[in-house]
Amino acid sequence: MINKSTQVEENTEGYREIEITVFRYNSQNKNDTPEYQTYKLIETPGMTLYIALIKIWSTMDHHLSFDFVCRAGICGSCSMVVNGKPRLACKTRTNEFEDGKITLLPLPTFKHIKDLSVDTGNWMNAMSKKVESWIHTKEKTDIAAIEKPIEPEDAQAVFDLDRCIECGICLASCSTKIMREDFVGAVGLNRTARFAIDPHDERTDAEFYELIGDDNGVFGCMSLMGCEDHCPKELPLQTKIAYMRRKMVKA
Amino acid sequence: MSQKDNTVELLTGKNNFGKKSRIPAKLDFLQSVTGLFLALFITFHILFESSILFGKEAMYRLTKLFEGEPFIEGGEPLIITALAMVIFSMFIFHAFLAMRKFPASYKEYQRYRAHRELLNHQDTNLWFIQITTGFAMFFLGSIHLYMMMTSPEKIGPYASADRIFSDWMWPMYLLLLVSVVMHAWVGVYRLIIKWGWFDGKDPRKNRKRSKLIIKVLIAVYLFIGLVSLASYMKIGYDHQSDYGSRYVMEKIK
Numbered sequence: 001m002i003n004k005s006t007q008v009e010e011n012t013e014g015y016r017e018i019e020i021t022v023f024r025y026n027s028q029n030k031n032d033t034p035e036y037q038t039y040k041l042i043e044t045p046g047m048t049l050y051i052a053l054i055k056i057w058s059t060m061d062h063h064l065s066f067d068f069v070c071r072a073g074i075c076g077s078c079s080m081v082v083n084g085k086p087r088l089a090c091k092t093r094t095n096e097f098e099d100g101k102i103t104l105l106p107l108p109t110f111k112h113i114k115d116l117s118v119d120t121g122n123w124m125n126a127m128s129k130k131v132e133s134w135i136h137t138k139e140k141t142d143i144a145a146i147e148k149p150i151e152p153e154d155a156q157a158v159f160d161l162d163r164c165i166e167c168g169i170c171l172a173s174c175s176t177k178i179m180r181e182d183f184v185g186a187v188g189l190n191r192t193a194r195f196a197i198d199p200h201d202e203r204t205d206a207e208f209y210e211l212i213g214d215d216n217g218v219f220g221c222m223s224l225m226g227c228e229d230h231c232p233k234e235l236p237l238q239t240k241i242a243y244m245r246r247k248m249v250k251a
Numbered sequence: 252m253s254q255k256d257n258t259v260e261l262l263t264g265k266n267n268f269g270k271k272s273r274i275p276a277k278l279d280f281l282q283s284v285t286g287l288f289l290a291l292f293i294t295f296h297i298l299f300e301s302s303i304l305f306g307k308e309a310m311y312r313l314t315k316l317f318e319g320e321p322f323i324e325g326g327e328p329l330i331i332t333a334l335a336m337v338i339f340s341m342f343i344f345h346a347f348l349a350m351r352k353f354p355a356s357y358k359e360y361q362r363y364r365a366h367r368e369l370l371n372h373q374d375t376n377l378w379f380i381q382i383t384t385g386f387a388m389f390f391l392g393s394i395h396l397y398m399m400m401t402s403p404e405k406i407g408p409y410a411s412a413d414r415i416f417s418d419w420m421w422p423m424y425l426l427l428l429v430s431v432v433m434h435a436w437v438g439v440y441r442l443i444i445k446w447g448w449f450d451g452k453d454p455r456k457n458r459k460r461s462k463l464i465i466k467v468l469i470a471v472y473l474f475i476g477l478v479s480l481a482s483y484m485k486i487g488y489d490h491q492s493d494y495g496s497r498y499v500m501e502k503i504k
Contacts, residue, residue, distance in 0.1 A: 229374070238444060238447075238455075
């Protein structure tokens with residue numbers, strides 16, 4: 001691991017200087033070696049890591065790669081490891097870090113692309129197919145008709161779990177997923193719980209068992225709660241995984 | 252399961268009816284059941300051991316009670332053998348089930364360790380304690396249980412103290428005590444989370460509460476266990492010259 005030379009921004013307005021150290025590596029280039037590169041920049045009021053990264057990219061290093069779309073904690077693209085904790089760059093303020101030193105790493109467990117950029121999309125797509133992440137019903141769906149109404153509490157419970165943004169932070173915080181690549185993770189188990197509580201979905205517990213009834217599914221979870229403690233949307237992962245486990249043991 | 256059924260699962264990943272095996276569900280459930288049983292056992296076991304803190308007679312009377320003295324004159328140590336056999340079987344079964352979760356290769360171990368160090372997350376760290384103490388107990392627990400199975404008559408204020416002090420078993424018991432207390436209570440905390448036992452209206456708050464209670468229980472049980480062990484050490488030290496002689500109650504003397 002080599003420490004690249006430090007790039008520095010000139011301080012003209014009297015704000016604090018912060019140091020952002022970034023993991024640099026291009027997985028597409030066989031000759032590249034992993035490095036840490038430090039950037040010194042001036043912290044502006046309300047600065048998020050996303051803003052800091054954009055500043056680095058636009059004024060200091062146009063080769064730095066990282067992902068983002070919405071800048072508002074909705075798309076789940078800018079997840080990365082911030083001083084050891086998987087977080088969303090757009091929801092992390094730089095002034096949280098008292099010493100002004102921040103180390104950024106790409107999310108582990110996902111296919112690394114370059115620097116802070118990883119491929120979460122293909123994994124999420126495969127997971128969605130694996131847990132059959134869609135309403136299963138024998139009724140013929142008429143897309144022109146209004147959907148069958150359900151109890152408001154049920155709708156609320158489904159919407160609550162639907163807040164998942166597939167950022168991958170639950171997987172990057174999970175020891176099981178770190179060790180066992182095929183583990184479906186909290187995101188997958190949350191998805192099955194979402195359909196299990198949705199009255200529109202007619203699947204039985206036995207049918208859900210076919211999807212998550214093994215050590216790659218709910219029985220792989222060791223309840224270490226990395227997912228619950230790092231989820232940026234504060235989804236009730238602890239209770240929903242327990243809910244699916246109780247159901248699957250009886251299925 | 253027949254050979255034919257096994258072959259079908261080998262080739263298809265499913266059983267004869269095209270369904271996933273229910274074995275993983277049973278293994279997960281039984282790991283919890285055996286763990287809870289052993290945790291409850293050790294909770295009482297350590298308390299019974301600590302009877303020495305109330306004096307030699309208290310410990311002697313309790314030992315004889317477990318040997319069935321109210322019904323059998325002089326007590327029957329074979330009852331202890333039978334009890335130790337049940338616990339040992341449960342212990343081996345639990346170890347067999349829990350091993351499924353251990354890192355099983357260099358790659359898994361390296362990834363787990365590097366990630367744990369990076370994340371520095373309390374519950375993930377607690378699991379490290381569990382696998383470390385679990386691994387240690389494969390050996391420490393087996394030594395203790397085998398001795399209790401084969402020499403059940405050597406339990407008593409002097410017999411136990413001689414074993415601990417003069418027979419040099421105290422380092423083993425010290426390691427076993429720390430391992431079993433940590434493993435059992437962290438395991439109980441894990442069960443609470445895993446099955447959602449005390450979720451209540453505010454699962455996050457209740458999880459914090461559960462963790463705090465578990466930490467207190469670890470401290471209390473370590474304290475009781477260590478003080479009891481020290482007490483046996485003291486008795487064993489004082490009893491060196493009479494090594495092997497057994498305790499006799501005052502009024503019987």
